Amino acid sequence: xxxxxxxxxxxxxxxxxxxxxxxxxxxxxxxxxxxxxxxxxxxxxxxxxxxxxxxxxxxxxxxxxxxxxxxxxxxxxxxxxxxxxxxxxxxxxxxxxxxxxxxxxxxxxxxxxxxxxxxxxxxxxxxxxxxxxxxxxxxxxxxxxxxxxxxxxxxxxxxxxxxxxxxxxxxxxxxxxxxxxxxxxxxxxxxxxxxxxxxxxxxxxxxxxxxxxxxxxxxxxxxxxxxxxxxxxxxxxxxxxxxxxxxxxxxxxxxxxxxxxxxxxxxxxxxxxxxxxxxxxxxxxxxxxxxxxxxxxxxxxxxxxxxxxxxxxxxxxxxxxxxxxxxxxxxxxxxxxxxxxxxxxxxxxxxxxxxxxxxxxxxxxxxxxxxxxxxxxxxxxx
Amino acid sequence: xxxxxxxxxxxxxxxxxxxxxxxxxxxxxxxxxxxxxxxxxxxxxxxxxxxxxxxxxxxxxxxxxxxxxxxxxxxxxxxxxxxxxxxxxxxxxxxxxxxxxxxxxxxxxxxxxxxxxxxxxxxxxxxxxxxxxxxxxxxxxxxxxxxxxxxxxxxxxxxxxxxxxxxxxxxxxxxxxxxxxxxxxxxxxxxxxxxxxxxxxxxxxxxxxxxxxxxxxxxxxxxxxxxxxxxxxxxxxxxxxxxxxxxxxxxxxxxxxxxxxxxxxxxxxxxxxxxxxxxxxxxxxxxxxxxxxxxxxxxxxxxxxxxxxxxxxxxxxxxxxxxxxxxxxxxxxxxxxxxxxxxxxxxxxxxxxxxxxxxxxxxxxxxxxxxxxxxxxxxxxx
Numbered sequence: 001x002x003x004x005x006x007x008x009x010x011x012x013x014x015x016x017x018x019x020x021x022x023x024x025x026x027x028x029x030x031x032x033x034x035x036x037x038x039x040x041x042x043x044x045x046x047x048x049x050x051x052x053x054x055x056x057x058x059x060x061x062x063x064x065x066x067x068x069x070x071x072x073x074x075x076x077x078x079x080x081x082x083x084x085x086x087x088x089x090x091x092x093x094x095x096x097x098x099x100x101x102x103x104x105x106x107x108x109x110x111x112x113x114x115x116x117x118x119x120x121x122x123x124x125x126x127x128x129x130x131x132x133x134x135x136x137x138x139x140x141x142x143x144x145x146x147x148x149x150x151x152x153x154x155x156x157x158x159x160x161x162x163x164x165x166x167x168x169x170x171x172x173x174x175x176x177x178x179x180x181x182x183x184x185x186x187x188x189x190x191x192x193x194x195x196x197x198x199x200x201x202x203x204x205x206x207x208x209x210x211x212x213x214x215x216x217x218x219x220x221x222x223x224x225x226x227x228x229x230x231x232x233x234x235x236x237x238x239x240x241x242x243x244x245x246x247x248x249x250x251x252x253x254x255x256x257x258x259x260x261x262x263x264x265x266x267x268x269x270x271x272x273x274x275x276x277x278x279x280x281x282x283x284x285x286x287x288x289x290x291x292x293x294x295x296x297x298x299x300x301x302x303x304x305x306x307x308x309x310x311x312x313x314x315x316x317x318x319x320x321x322x323x324x325x326x327x328x329x330x331x332x333x334x335x336x337x338x339x340x341x342x343x344x345x346x347x348x349x350x351x352x353x354x355x356x357x358x359x360x361x362x363x364x365x366x367x368x369x370x371x372x373x374x375x376x377x378x379x380x381x382x
Numbered sequence: 383x384x385x386x387x388x389x390x391x392x393x394x395x396x397x398x399x400x401x402x403x404x405x406x407x408x409x410x411x412x413x414x415x416x417x418x419x420x421x422x423x424x425x426x427x428x429x430x431x432x433x434x435x436x437x438x439x440x441x442x443x444x445x446x447x448x449x450x451x452x453x454x455x456x457x458x459x460x461x462x463x464x465x466x467x468x469x470x471x472x473x474x475x476x477x478x479x480x481x482x483x484x485x486x487x488x489x490x491x492x493x494x495x496x497x498x499x500x501x502x503x504x505x506x507x508x509x510x511x512x513x514x515x516x517x518x519x520x521x522x523x524x525x526x527x528x529x530x531x532x533x534x535x536x537x538x539x540x541x542x543x544x545x546x547x548x549x550x551x552x553x554x555x556x557x558x559x560x561x562x563x564x565x566x567x568x569x570x571x572x573x574x575x576x577x578x579x580x581x582x583x584x585x586x587x588x589x590x591x592x593x594x595x596x597x598x599x600x601x602x603x604x605x606x607x608x609x610x611x612x613x614x615x616x617x618x619x620x621x622x623x624x625x626x627x628x629x630x631x632x633x634x635x636x637x638x639x640x641x642x643x644x645x646x647x648x649x650x651x652x653x654x655x656x657x658x659x660x661x662x663x664x665x666x667x668x669x670x671x672x673x674x675x676x677x678x679x680x681x682x683x684x685x686x687x688x689x690x691x692x693x694x695x696x697x698x699x700x701x702x703x704x705x706x707x708x709x710x711x712x713x714x715x716x717x718x719x720x721x722x723x724x725x726x727x728x729x730x731x732x733x734x735x736x737x738x739x740x741x742x743x744x745x746x747x748x749x750x751x752x753x754x755x756x757x758x759x760x761x762x763x764x
Contacts, residue, residue, distance in 0.1 A: 028578070198579075243579060
């Protein structure tokens with residue numbers, strides 16, 4: 001059966017990148033690889049919209065999140081953690097693993113945090129040294145108001161804003177330097193359209209100053225050691241050569257499309273997916289949807305896990321279901337990464353056929369029609 | 383110019399593996415990937431010669447080494463570290479980064495450690511909780527007497543033997559369970575012939591018992607969390623999917639060759655390389671050479687860096703030079719990974735031509751002739 005991957009990471013890898021990665025291996029200390037690392041470093045600065053070095057680490061996105069804690073805090077430091085999904089919770093778990101004293105802002109899953117809550121927490125407790133936030137919460141399909149959070153954190157001397165931007169950068173505008181974000185994390189298997197295994201992280205000057213005083217132990221994830229190496233187009237340890245070669249190709253593709261073009265593409269596909277849900281009479285789970293992934297409430301009487309299973313087994317389409325208490329209650333259709341109009345049509349069409357199979361009365365084609373109407377509205381080329 | 387990669391990692395990646403990794407991306411939570419992870423887990427048990435689960439982490443080999451410290455010790459614990467090269471030194475740096483109190487056995491670079499020194503240190507200080515050792519020291523081309531070290535550590539209740547086997551497993555016999563090794567680390571870009579970016583680590587029951595009491599902080603590198611996931615053919619965080627798909631192919635290739643066949647291949651190539659050095663009248667750097675890489679002393683009056691540079695720029699052959707105080711004094715020719723007789727012939731022939739170019743009087747062909755003679759002696763097929 002022909003397979004269609006429509007999850008929010010790993011996402012499909014373009015043929016251009018697969019071929020680039022299949023080239024003969026490079027020695028990481030030889031000029032050809034150093035040239036490659038130089039190009040990806042420059043490209044990542046462009047993608048992160050920062051003047052800072054964006055460090056490339058062999059690891060999952062979670063490696064970057066771990067590094068965002070252990071490089072900037074000391075044991076017993078206080079942190080403010082915004083939670084409202086699996087990835088917000090992960091920030092809390094990392095902080096607690098390192099003995100960081102956490103204050104939590106718990107947001108109902110599906111909703112975005114009110115930046116005023118962040119402001120109130122910071123006003124109330126001036127000992128807080130860092131805020132850990134999620135730009136786009138993949139588990140719930142929520143886009144948080146990162147710009148608003150940045151506005152209330154920026155300008156506080158002793159407070160860092162550390163952001164999981166893993167499903168945000170390359171999806172919508174996250175201008176690191178303009179918003180004054182201090183630590184920004186990314187993973188390779190999202191908008192960069194690469195296989196998983198490469199983590200990226202950038203830090204502001206304020207964050208580097210905090211790093212000098214941060215005493216949590218670190219070795220493999222020691223960002224200062226990496227910075228000293230990557231400034232010279234070297235790496236502290238053997239890098240994930242094939243993924244970095246793939247990253248070079250990915251960044252070339254994104255540059256051809258332009259940042260604005262990349263964001264517009266995600267916006268078009270996300271809008272059409274949301275319209276399609278409406279066309280099928282289904283509800284979105286999130287009141288503040290992200291352009292990375294669309295979470296749709298499964299209608300009453302239908303088991304969401306059966307939807308995911310049927311789409312996969314009968315139609316070869318892999319989408320994600322809900323996690324934890326959302327298991328069986330939502331399905332998630334991704335549009336982050338290497339997707340185009342007809343991938344969305346495929347997902348929606350498969351969803352229609354699946355809902356019919358499961359005995360839920362929908363009008364076949366009504367979701368696809370709504371997606372098409374949305375595409376017609378947002379089309380920019382002639 | 384046609385390029386020849388003869389370094390000790392990354393090593394060349396076989397076409398079969400490159401093609402396997404270029405297949406469409408798999409979702410890490412779908413059955414097809416879980417089947418793959420199950421097969422690589424079984425294959426790694428075979429390769430490590432252990433009944434324990436071999437955990438697969440997205441990261442460099444150093445990630446496994448870091449995990450071998452932070453998962454098994456607490457701050458202030460005492461460790462015995464054997465140093466005699468860059469990688470032995472790395473154990474010390476990792477321990478020190480975590481506040482582990484180190485006793486060092488410093489071995490002259492190029493020599494292997496006498497296991498009796500390990501025994502004496504352990505007898506003298508019963509508070510030592512772990513010994514950190516290197517099976518094959520890539521920076522000096524030394525094979526340490528790991529079996530001897532294991533003999534003096536094994537049976538001491540409170541002491542773990544943690545081994546960097548990154549250029550040992552798949553090169554020569556390192557029977558984890560038989561020798562009673564407690565923690566064993568491996569990286570993908572060595573005998574497994576994969577790109578870098580995947581770390582592997584296994585722990586004995588004794589090590590898992592120590593893990594339960596070890597309080598050093600860890601999150602991304604938390605092995606217990608990975609164990610609980612990988613026992614179910616899942617991973618705690620998004621795995622390096624393409625590298626694990628490549629690993630499946632690599633393990634299939636190694637199984638076809640058999641463990642004994644893989645070790646014999648490395649032995650044949652290493653012996654021929656050492657014979658070739660002798661044939662050229664050059665000295666080996668190591669008095670206890672590893673079959674992973676051969677370190678050859680650069681003859682007096684010749685700059686080793688010029689040898690490496692000339693081989694690369696004039697002949698397209700990438701070999702490694704010396705590091706730190708060995709810079710310019712040795713060259714290192716690898717035979718770990720995807721190499722065969724004529725790769726060694728290429729390296730030796732390139733070395734002969736380079737030495738002639740640099741004005742050092744050798745008899746052209748004398749190294750290659752010695753390699754051929756060695757191959758003739760060790761040939762097993764008709």
